[in-house]
Amino acid sequence: ALLSALLLGDGLGLNLLIVAVPAALGAFFAARSAGRRLRPWTAVWALGGLMLLAVPALRDAGWPVFLAMVSALALGSLALHGSRSWPGVLLGSVGLLPSVAGGARWGWRGVRARADDSRGRVRTVARTTAVAVVLLIVFGTLFASADAAFADLLGSLTPDMSIGDSPWRVFLFVLGLLGALAAAYSAAAPVRWDGITVRPGKARNRAEWALPLIVLNLLFAVFIGLQLVVLLGGYDKVLEETGLKPAEYARQGFWQLLWATVLTLLVIALALRWAPRGKAGDRTLVRSVLGVLCVLTLVVVASALRRMDLYVDAFGLTRLRISVAAVELWLGVVLVLILAAGVFGARLLPRAVMVSAAVGVLAFGLVSPDGLIAEQNVQRHGNGGTIDIEYLDGLSADAVPALNELPEPLRSCALENVQRDLGLRDAPWYATSWGEARARNILEEHPAANQGDRCYDLGRDADERDGYEEEDSYDPY
Known part of the structure; x- marks a missing residue:
C-alpha cells in the first residue's frame, strides 16, 4: 500500500x-x-x-x-x-x-x-x-x-x-x-x-452429428483449392474478373477469414458438446472429422495472414493491422493445441490455451509493436513506397529509433509530437520506460527541427489522393 x-x-x-x-x-x-x-x-x-x-x-x-x-x-x-x-x-x-x-x-x-x-x-x-x-x-x-x-x-x-x-x-x-x-x-x-462441472450435451448419433461437419469440411476444401489455384497463377485473372485492386482483394478477404476462424472454434466447441461418445468407433469418428476441420482451418489462417501481408505491402503497417494479425496467429496456435489434445488428450488443453495467450501478450509487448510499425513503414518508404507521416507522428516513443532513420524533413515531422510530449514529461526513474529513455537520448543528440506548415503536405498517402480511400483509415488505437 x-x-x-x-x-x-x-x-x-x-x-x-x-x-x-x-x-x-x-x-x-x-x-x-x-x-x-x-x-x-x-x-x-x-x-x-x-x-x-x-x-x-x-x-x-x-x-x-x-x-x-x-x-x-x-x-x-x-x-x-x-x-x-x-x-x-x-x-x-x-x-x-x-x-x-x-x-x-x-x-x-x-x-x-x-x-x-x-x-x-x-x-x-x-x-x-x-x-x-x-x-x-x-x-x-x-x-x-x-x-x-x-x-x-x-x-x-x-x-x-x-x-x-x-x-x-x-x-x-x-x-x-x-x-x-x-x-x-x-x-x-x-x-x-x-x-464447477459442465455437463456434456446429449450425445447425437453418428450420422446426425457427422454429416453437417463433413459438408463444412468439403466447403473448406473447395475454398482452399481455389486459393491454391490463385497462388499457382490465377491471381491476375481473378483480379481482372472481379475488377478489384490487389490491396482491395487482400483486405476484402482478411476480415471474413478471421471471422471464419473464430466461428470454426465455436463450431468445434459445440460439436464436442454433442459428439457421440459411446464406443471406440465414436471417438475415432470425432477425432477424424474435427481433426480434418482443424487442419483445413489452419490453411485458412495461413491464407488470412497472407492477405494481410499483401495489404500491408500496399498501405503499410498500422496498430489495427498488426493487432488483428496477431490475434489470427494466436487462433492458429489454439487450433494446433486442439489437434494435439485430440492425439494426446485434452486434460492440459485449458491451461495450454491460457499459457499461449499469456506468451502471446508478452511477446507482443517485447517486440515493440509501435517500433515494428515505424520500421516497416520506413523500410517501405526506402523501397519507393508512400509513407503516411500524419499517422506515424501519433506513435509512441518506442517508434523513435526507426523514425530517426527518415530523411529530412520527414524525420522532423514524424518526431515533432514525440519530442513535444517528452519535453512535457518529468517522470522519475521508476515511472520511465526504457523506450522513453532511449527516445529521449536520441532526440537530445539530434533534435527534431520545427518544419511549420510543411508537415501538413508531406507523406500523404498517394492512393487516397488518387481517389481510393481506405475504409479502415480510422484507427481506434
Whole structure:
C-alpha cells in the first residue's frame, strides 16, 4: 500500500513490478501459513504474471502495456486459485476481484486480534519507526545541503510528493492495500472454481452429428483449392474478373477469414458438446472429422495472414493491422493445441490455451509493436513506397529509433509530437520506460527541427489522393 501511494502516482514503468513483488510475497506467506504447498502450475502462473509486468518497464506505448497489465492480473489470480478445467481457467482468471471485500474484512479482523495481543510491541514499533524517520529527515537534509551531488541523488530516488495530489495518493494507498489483502486472502482461502462441472450435451448419433461437419469440411476444401489455384497463377485473372485492386482483394478477404476462424472454434466447441461418445468407433469418428476441420482451418489462417501481408505491402503497417494479425496467429496456435489434445488428450488443453495467450501478450509487448510499425513503414518508404507521416507522428516513443532513420524533413515531422510530449514529461526513474529513455537520448543528440506548415503536405498517402480511400483509415488505437 505504501509503495502504491509513493510510486504509482507518477506514471507506469518499473514501479508496477516493484509494487507487485511484495504483494506476491505476502500472498506466498499467507498461503504457507494456511498449509498450501507451492505447486508447479502455481509457480508458472506467478512467474508469468511478474514477467508480464516487465512490459511497462520496457515499452512506452499504452496499448501493449494495458494488455500486459490485464494479463498479469489474470495470471496472478490463477496462481492464487488454481486451475485445471475450463471453468477454473475462465473464472479463476478473474477470481481475485470478488475477494476484495472478503480480504478487507479478513485483514481488519487480523489487525484487531494482533493489536489486542501485543499492545506493548505495537507501541515499541511505533516509537522505533518515529525515531528512525526523524533521524533520516534531519541527517538527510544536512547531507543534501552539504553536497549538491548527494542532493541530486536523493532527489532522484525520493518520490515527488505534493499536497495537490494527496487525494490521488490516498486512493492509490487504498487500492494497493485492498489488492494486497485480496491476494493474501485468496492465497489462504481460495475459491475452487474447478469444482464447477459442465455437463456434456446429449450425445447425437453418428450420422446426425457427422454429416453437417463433413459438408463444412468439403466447403473448406473447395475454398482452399481455389486459393491454391490463385497462388499457382490465377491471381491476375481473378483480379481482372472481379475488377478489384490487389490491396482491395487482400483486405476484402482478411476480415471474413478471421471471422471464419473464430466461428470454426465455436463450431468445434459445440460439436464436442454433442459428439457421440459411446464406443471406440465414436471417438475415432470425432477425432477424424474435427481433426480434418482443424487442419483445413489452419490453411485458412495461413491464407488470412497472407492477405494481410499483401495489404500491408500496399498501405503499410498500422496498430489495427498488426493487432488483428496477431490475434489470427494466436487462433492458429489454439487450433494446433486442439489437434494435439485430440492425439494426446485434452486434460492440459485449458491451461495450454491460457499459457499461449499469456506468451502471446508478452511477446507482443517485447517486440515493440509501435517500433515494428515505424520500421516497416520506413523500410517501405526506402523501397519507393508512400509513407503516411500524419499517422506515424501519433506513435509512441518506442517508434523513435526507426523514425530517426527518415530523411529530412520527414524525420522532423514524424518526431515533432514525440519530442513535444517528452519535453512535457518529468517522470522519475521508476515511472520511465526504457523506450522513453532511449527516445529521449536520441532526440537530445539530434533534435527534431520545427518544419511549420510543411508537415501538413508531406507523406500523404498517394492512393487516397488518387481517389481510393481506405475504409479502415480510422484507427481506434
